Amino acid sequence: MSLTTTNIGTVNGLTGQRQSVSRRLQHLLHTNPWVSPLVILVLSIAIFTIINPAFAQPRAISLLIQQTAVIAALGVGQTLVILTAGIDLSVGAVSILATMLSAVLAQDAGLPGWVAIIVGVLTGTLGGLFNGFLVSKLKLPPFIGTLGTLSIFTAISLLLSGGRSIQATELPAEMSAGGERVPIGPFDLNIGVLVVIAIYIVVGYALSQTGWGRHVYAVGDDAEAARLSGIRVNRVLLSVYAVAGLIYGIAAWVLIGRAGAATPNGIVDANLASITAVVIGGTSLFGGRGGIIGTVLGALIIQSFTIGLSLAGVDDQFRVLAVGFLVIFAVAADQWIRKVRA
Amino acid sequence: MSACAGDTAAPGADDEVKVTLILKDLVNPFFVALQKGAEAQAEKDGVNLTIASGKKDGDEEGQIQAIENAVLKGEDGILVLPAGPAVNSAITKAREAGLVVIALDTPPDPIDTTDQTFATDNFEAGKLIGEWAASATAGTDVVIALLDQFDDRIIQTDLNRDQGFLTGMGIDTADLGQNGDEAQTGTFSGGNYTIACQEATTGAEDGGREAMENCLTANSDINLVYTINEPSAAGAYKALQAAGLEKDVKIVSIDGSCEGVANVASGIISATSQQYPVNMATLGVETIASVVRGGDYPPVSDGLDFYNTGTALVTDATQDGVDSITSEEATEICW
Amino acid sequence: MTTTTTATPVLAARELRKNFGRVVGLDGVSLDLYAGEVLAIIGDNGAGKSTLIKCLTGALVPDSGTLAIDGEIVSFKRPQDAQERGIETVYQTLAMAPALDIASNMFLGRELRQRGIAGSVFRRLDKKEMRRRSYEAVQKLGIQTIQNITQSVETLSGGQRQAVAVARAAEFGSKVVVLDEPTAALGVKESGLVLDAIKSLKDRGLPVILISHNMPHVWEVADRIHIQRLGGSAGVITPQSHNMTDGVAIMTGAAKL
Numbered sequence: 001m002s003l004t005t006t007n008i009g010t011v012n013g014l015t016g017q018r019q020s021v022s023r024r025l026q027h028l029l030h031t032n033p034w035v036s037p038l039v040i041l042v043l044s045i046a047i048f049t050i051i052n053p054a055f056a057q058p059r060a061i062s063l064l065i066q067q068t069a070v071i072a073a074l075g076v077g078q079t080l081v082i083l084t085a086g087i088d089l090s091v092g093a094v095s096i097l098a099t100m101l102s103a104v105l106a107q108d109a110g111l112p113g114w115v116a117i118i119v120g121v122l123t124g125t126l127g128g129l130f131n132g133f134l135v136s137k138l139k140l141p142p143f144i145g146t147l148g149t150l151s152i153f154t155a156i157s158l159l160l161s162g163g164r165s166i167q168a169t170e171l172p173a174e175m176s177a178g179g180e181r182v183p184i185g186p187f188d189l190n191i192g193v194l195v196v197i198a199i200y201i202v203v204g205y206a207l208s209q210t211g212w213g214r215h216v217y218a219v220g221d222d223a224e225a226a227r228l229s230g231i232r233v234n235r236v237l238l239s240v241y242a243v244a245g246l247i248y249g250i251a252a253w254v255l256i257g258r259a260g261a262a263t264p265n266g267i268v269d270a271n272l273a274s275i276t277a278v279v280i281g282g283t284s285l286f287g288g289r290g291g292i293i294g295t296v297l298g299a300l301i302i303q304s305f306t307i308g309l310s311l312a313g314v315d316d317q318f319r320v321l322a323v324g325f326l327v328i329f330a331v332a333a334d335q336w337i338r339k340v341r342a
Numbered sequence: 343m344s345a346c347a348g349d350t351a352a353p354g355a356d357d358e359v360k361v362t363l364i365l366k367d368l369v370n371p372f373f374v375a376l377q378k379g380a381e382a383q384a385e386k387d388g389v390n391l392t393i394a395s396g397k398k399d400g401d402e403e404g405q406i407q408a409i410e411n412a413v414l415k416g417e418d419g420i421l422v423l424p425a426g427p428a429v430n431s432a433i434t435k436a437r438e439a440g441l442v443v444i445a446l447d448t449p450p451d452p453i454d455t456t457d458q459t460f461a462t463d464n465f466e467a468g469k470l471i472g473e474w475a476a477s478a479t480a481g482t483d484v485v486i487a488l489l490d491q492f493d494d495r496i497i498q499t500d501l502n503r504d505q506g507f508l509t510g511m512g513i514d515t516a517d518l519g520q521n522g523d524e525a526q527t528g529t530f531s532g533g534n535y536t537i538a539c540q541e542a543t544t545g546a547e548d549g550g551r552e553a554m555e556n557c558l559t560a561n562s563d564i565n566l567v568y569t570i571n572e573p574s575a576a577g578a579y580k581a582l583q584a585a586g587l588e589k590d591v592k593i594v595s596i597d598g599s600c601e602g603v604a605n606v607a608s609g610i611i612s613a614t615s616q617q618y619p620v621n622m623a624t625l626g627v628e629t630i631a632s633v634v635r636g637g638d639y640p641p642v643s644d645g646l647d648f649y650n651t652g653t654a655l656v657t658d659a660t661q662d663g664v665d666s667i668t669s670e671e672a673t674e675i676c677w
Numbered sequence: 678m679t680t681t682t683t684a685t686p687v688l689a690a691r692e693l694r695k696n697f698g699r700v701v702g703l704d705g706v707s708l709d710l711y712a713g714e715v716l717a718i719i720g721d722n723g724a725g726k727s728t729l730i731k732c733l734t735g736a737l738v739p740d741s742g743t744l745a746i747d748g749e750i751v752s753f754k755r756p757q758d759a760q761e762r763g764i765e766t767v768y769q770t771l772a773m774a775p776a777l778d779i780a781s782n783m784f785l786g787r788e789l790r791q792r793g794i795a796g797s798v799f800r801r802l803d804k805k806e807m808r809r810r811s812y813e814a815v816q817k818l819g820i821q822t823i824q825n826i827t828q829s830v831e832t833l834s835g836g837q838r839q840a841v842a843v844a845r846a847a848e849f850g851s852k853v854v855v856l857d858e859p860t861a862a863l864g865v866k867e868s869g870l871v872l873d874a875i876k877s878l879k880d881r882g883l884p885v886i887l888i889s890h891n892m893p894h895v896w897e898v899a900d901r902i903h904i905q906r907l908g909g910s911a912g913v914i915t916p917q918s919h920n921m922t923d924g925v926a927i928m929t930g931a932a933k934l
Contacts, residue, residue: 031829052415060414067407163495165402165427210800211788214777218785221774228772230757230786259403260431264495268401288776310362310411315393317368 026336033282033290036333037297040280040326044301048308055304055311058186065193068296068303070258070266071273073196073251075281075295076203077128077244078274084220084240085287086135086142092270093153094127094245098252100161103262106171113174121249127153128245132238150271157264165263168256178257192254199247204292216240221288276323277302280330301326358390359631362412363623364405364422365395366448370545371599372571372619373423375677376446379620380421383627391627392417399545400495402428413439419630421623424450426495442633446626447619448498449648458629458639459648460622464502464596465509467615470655470664471594472510474613475566477661478592480532484566487557489550489578490521491570493542500570503596507568511535538564543574550577558585569595572602572614579610598656600676606656607669613657616667620677622651685748687712687884688764688853693732693742702728703739704908710853715875715885717895719928720905726888727857729905733886734766734855735759746852765850767842769857775831779823780804780811782830783845814848815841817881818874836867843874847883854878855886860894872898892921904928 028035049056074091081088102120105111111119127149134145168176178192207213215236218226227233259266267273281298283290302323309319363380365373377393384391394412396404402425409432412420419442422433433443433455445459453459475484488507491500501521508515508524512531516523527536538561541553550569557564558581567582569575575595582588588610595602598616605611625640633639643650655666686709695702703725710716720726731737733744735753744751746762753759756766773782784807790796791803812826820840823833830838839859846854856875860868868891875898878885889895895902896916904911904927911927912934919927926932 054414054416063410063414067410070403158494163492165495167427167430205799209802211790211802212800214781214785214788214802217777218774218781221776224770225772225774226785228756228768228770230760259406259428261402261428263402263426263428265400265402265426266428267403268397288774306407307411307414310392310394310408311415313390313392313415316395316408317393320368 033284034294034297037281037294037301037330040330041297041301041304044304044308048304048311051308052311055308059188060307060311062188064300064303064307065187065189066258067306068299069190069193069196070251070255071270071277071303072296072299073199073247073254074267074270074274075277075299076199076292077247077251079278079281079283079290079292079295080203080207080216080240080244081142082220082275082278082283082285083216083287083290084237085223085285086220086237086240087146087275087285088131088241088244089143089146089271090127090131090149090153091244091248091274092267093150093157094124095248095252095255095267095270096264097127097153097157097160098123098249099255099262099266100157100264102175102252103166103171103256104160106175107166113172116172116175117253120252121246124249124252125242125246128242128248129238131245132241135241136234136237161264163264165261165265168260168262171256171262175253175262176257176260178254179260180257190257192257195250195254199250200292200296203243203247207291212236212239217288219287273299273302276327279327282330298330357635358388359419359634360390360392360415360417361419361421361627361630362392362394362408362415362417364408364412364420365393366399366401366405366423366425367397368395370399371573372447372597372677375599376423376619376623379623379677380627383624387627387631389627389631396425400425402426405429406432409433409436412436413441417441418634419443421446421626421630422456423447424455427451430455442630444626444630445648446622451498453647457633458642460625460629460651461648462617462622462653463643463646463650464499465506466650467596467617467653468503468506468508469510470506470615470653470666471568471596471613472507472512473664474510474655474657474661474666475507475568475592475594476511476531477664478612478659479566482532482565483534483536484530484532485536485538485561485563487538487554487564487567487578488521488540489543489553489557489567489569489574490540491543491545491574493522493540496521503570504568507594536561543570543577545571545574547573547577547580550574551581552577554578554581555584558582558587562587565591567591567593569593571595572597572599572605572611575602575611575614576605579605598654598672598676600673603656603669603672603676606658606672612659613655613666616654616656616672616676618651618653618675618677625649625651684711686710686745687747688733688886689745689748690733691743691745693729693739693744695728695732695737695739701908703732703742705742706905706908706910708733708903708910710884710886712884713879713882714900715879715887715898717887717889717899717902718905719888719890719892719895719902719924720911721928723907724905724928725908726905730766730855730857730886730888733759734764736766760849763850763852764855765846765853766855767839767846767857767859769861771838771842773830773838773842776829778827778829779815779833779841780808780826782841783807783811783814783848787849810848814844818844818847818877820844820870820874822870834867836863836870839863839867839871840874843871843878847874847878847881850883853884853886855888857888858890859887860889860891868894892925896921896924904934906930 098120101123102116106116134140135142180191182189215231219233219236223233255266256262277298278295281294394408405425413436421444423446443456445456449459449461504521505515505518522540539557543549543553572595575593582591592612595611595614602614656672657666658669688710690708692705693703718726732739735756735758789803789807791801795801808826815823859871902914
C-alpha cells in the first residue's frame with residue numbers, strides 16, 4: 001500500500017466532491033497558520049514601497065529588522081506560553097528585571113561583563129520558573145498568576161535600580177555587544193539580531209522536531225488528553241514557562257545593546273506588543289495551534305507599519321489606529337480559520 | 343524621493359524643510375498644545391511637519407525608533423522632547439547623518455546632545471512659587487506636602503521644579519540632584535517647616551488625588567501643598583474638599599494652562615508658574631527652518647545652557663517682592 | 678451456560694472493593710478475562726462499571742482485593758503502570774488532541790526518536806517511522822476510509838476518531854484492550870466501523886473488555902457478558918445463554934441469574 005502524504009484538498013470520507021476555493025484556502029491556512037501573516041507582510045511591504053520606494057531599500061529593511069529584534073525575541077517566549085493555552089503578562093517585567101539586575105551588579109559590584117550577562121539570563125529563567133510553579137503546582141490561571149508576578153518583578157526591579165538608567169558607557173563592553181554592527185551583504189544587522197535568529201532556530205527545532213514540542217502543542221490543545229496519554233502535564237508547563245523566562249533573559253541583553261543603556265523604559269507595553277505579534281502571527285489564544293514563525297512575521301508586520309507610515313509622513317495617531325484594526329482583522333481571520341471541521 | 347539622509351545641498355529659502363516632531367505621548371495637554379503650536383508655525387515657515395511620539399511618558403524605545411525612522415525618511419531636522427538618556431545615542435547618530443536636532447521642553451543630559459534646546463527654566467518656575475509661598479506663609483509654621491511626578495525615576499522637570507520650590511522657600515535642599523533628601527523639619531525663610539509627606543502623582547489628576555489622600559492620612563495638619571503640575575493640583579484639591587480642609591490649605595503648581603489659570607481665578611490653586619509651550623514650539627520650528635536654510639541659532643539664555651522660553655508667576659494674591667501677573671492677564675496668554 | 682476454560686485468565690480480579698466515603702463503589706467484585714475473547718460489562722447507571730474499569734486500568738486504586746495478569750499478582754498506582762503491563766484503555770473522551778494529526782496522536786506520550794546521535798543527543802523525532810506504523814495500525818483494523826495519516830484528528834468523523842483510538846490501543850496493547858462506551862456517540866454506520874474493529878482485535882488474539890449500554894452491540898460482539906449491579910456482580914452470561922431482554926432484567930434486578 002502506498003503512503004499518501006499531505007493531501008490538502010481531500011474531502012473527508014466521501015469521494016467525488018470538490019471543495020470550494022474558499023474551503024481549500026481555509027484548510028491551507030488551517031494547516032499552515034503562518035501563511036496568512038506572510039501574505040499580509042508582503043502586501044504591507046509592497047504597499048508602503050509604492051508610497052515611498054525608500055522602504056524596499058536595504059537601509060530600511062535593516063532598520064526594520066533591528067527595531068523588531070527585541071519584541072521578536074520576547075514573542076518566542078510568549079508564543080510558547082500561549083501554545084499551552086496560557087498567557088504571560090510578566091514578559092516585560094522579567095526582561096527588565098534581568099536587564100537592571102545585571103547592569104546594577106556590573107556597575108555597583110563590579111561583576112565582569114560575561115558574568116553579569118549570565119546572571120541576567122539566570123534571573124529571567126528563575127522568573128519564568130516561578131511563573132511556571134504558580135501555574136502548574138498552585139494551579140493559578142496564567143492570566144492571574146502572571147499579572148501578580150508582573151507587579152512583583154517590577155517592584156523588585158525598582159528596589160534594585162531606583163528607576164535609574166545606566167548608560168552603556170558605564171558598563172562592561174560585553175553587555176552592550178548586542179548593538180555591534182554586523183554587515184551582511186547590503187544589510188546592516190547587529191549581533192543582537194543574530195542572537196535572536198539563533199533563538200528562533202533552536203526553539204523552532206525543538207517545537208517541530210522533538211517530543212517536547214509535540215507535548216507543548218498537546219497540552220495546549222487538550223490537557224486532559226495529554227495527561228491520559230501519559231504526558232506529565234505539570235512538567236511540560238513548568239518547562240515552557242522556564243524556557244520563556246530564559247529567552248526573556250537573553251532578550252534583556254539584546255535590549256541593552258539596542259538602547260545603548262540598561263533602562264526600565266527600554267520596552268514599554270511589552271505585553272501588548274508581544275501578544276499582538278503572536279496573535280497577528282496566527283497562533284491561537286486557545287492553545288495548541290500556531291508557532292513562532294507566525295510571531296516573527298507578526299512583529300515584522302507591526303514594525304513595518306511604523307516605518308512605512310513614518311516614511312509616508314503620516315502622524316503617529318494614525319499608526320496607532322492602523323495597528324488596532326490590524327489586530328482585529330488578524331483575530332477575525334483566526335476565528336474563520338478555526339471553523340474548519342469535517 | 344531620495345532615501346539618502348544628510349543631503350549635502352541645503353534647501354534654499356523657498357524650499358520645503360522636512361521636520362519630525364517627537365513628543366513623549368499623544369495625550370498630555372501640554373504636549374498637545376506644543377504640537378498645535380508647532381503645526382501653526384510650520385505652515386507659516388514652509389515646513390513639512392510629521393508628528394511622532396513614544397507610547398507613553400518615559401517610552402525611550404519608541405522615541406529611538408521615531409528618530410531612526412526620521413533619519414531613514416531623509417528629514418532635514420528633528421524636534422524632540424527627550425524621554426530619557428537612552429535616546430541620546432540615537433540623537434547623536436541623527437546629527438552625524440546631517441540632521442538638525444533641537445530639544446524642546448526637556449533639556450537632554452548632557453546638554454550638548456542636541457544642537458539647541460528650548461525649554462522652560464523649571465528650576466526658576468519652582469523657585470517663583472516657592473518664594474510666593476514663603477512670603478504668603480511668613481510668620482506661621484508650615485506643614486508641607488510635596489506631590490512630585492515620579493518616585494521611581496529621575497526626570498529633570500520633576501527634579502528641578504521640586505528643588506526650585508524648596509529653594510524659593512529658603513529650605514536647604516541638601517543635594518540639588520536628588521528629590522526627597524531634605525531634612526524633615528527645619529526653618530524656611532518665614533518660620534518653621536515640616537515636610538509631612540512626599541508622594542508621586544504621575545502628573546495626573548487621579549494620581550494627585552490619591553497622593554493627597556495618602557498625605558492627609560499621614561498628617562491632617564498640612565497647610566501647604568506643592569504639586570508638579572495643574573492636573574495633579576486639581577486632584578489634590580478634590581481630596582482636600584472631601585476632607586473638608588480646602589479652605590485651610592494653599593496649593594501651588596506649575597503649568598499655566600487655561601484650566602489651571604481658571605483654577606487660580608476660582609481659588610483652587612493659590613499660585614502657579616506659567617510656561618509657554620506654544621512659544622517653545624514656535625521658536626523650535628522657526629529655528630530649525632532657519633538653520634536648515636543656512637541661518638544661525640539664537641544664543642542660549644544668560645546663566646543657562648539652553649534657551650529659556652520664559653515663565654511667569656500667576657496669582658491673584660500678590661506678595662511684596664515677588665513679581666507676578668494676575669489670572670486675568672494670564673488667561674490671555676494661556677494654552 | 679458460560680464457556681469455561683482451564684487456561685489461566687489473561688486478567689483476573691478477585692474481591693475488588695472500593696468505597697468513596699460512605700458510598701459503596703465496588704462490593705467485592707471478581708472477574709476473569711481469557712485470551713481471545715470479548716468480555717462485555719453491562720449495568721445500570723451507578724452500578725459500578727466505571728469504578729470497576731478504573732480499578733482494572735490503574736486510574737483508581739482499590740481498597741482491597743487482588744489483580745493478576747497471566748497469574749502474576751500486580752498492583753497499579755497510576756494509569757501508566759497498567760500501560761506498562763500491556764493494558765491499553767480507550768476512554769470515553771478518546772484522549773486525543775484534536776489539532777494534532779493522526780500519527781502524532783497515535784504516538785502521543787510515546788514518541789519515537791531517530792536512531793543514532795540525531796535521536797539521543799538532538800532528540801529528533803522519527804516522524805517517517807511514526808507515520809508508517811500509524812498507517813499500518815489503521816489499515817490492520819480495516820479502516821479503509823482513512824487515507825491520509827497527516828490529517829488532523831478534528832477533521833475526522835466521530836466513528837473514524839473512535840476507530841483511530843481503538844487502533845492506537847491495539848498497537849500498544851499487548852495484553853488487554855479496554856473500551857469504555859465506544860459506540861455511545863455514534864450513528865449506525867460508524868458504530869459498524871467500530872464493531873468491526875473490535876472483531877478484528879479479537880481475531881488477532883487480543884482480549885477486549887467492552888463497557889457499553891447498547892445491548893444490540895453487546896450481543897453482536899461479546900463472548901461473555903459480566904453484569905454489574907449495585908456495586909456487585911450479578912453474574913456472567915453469554916449471548917447464547919440469555920437474550921437481551923433477560924440480560925436487561927438481570928441488570929435491573931427484575932430477574933436473578
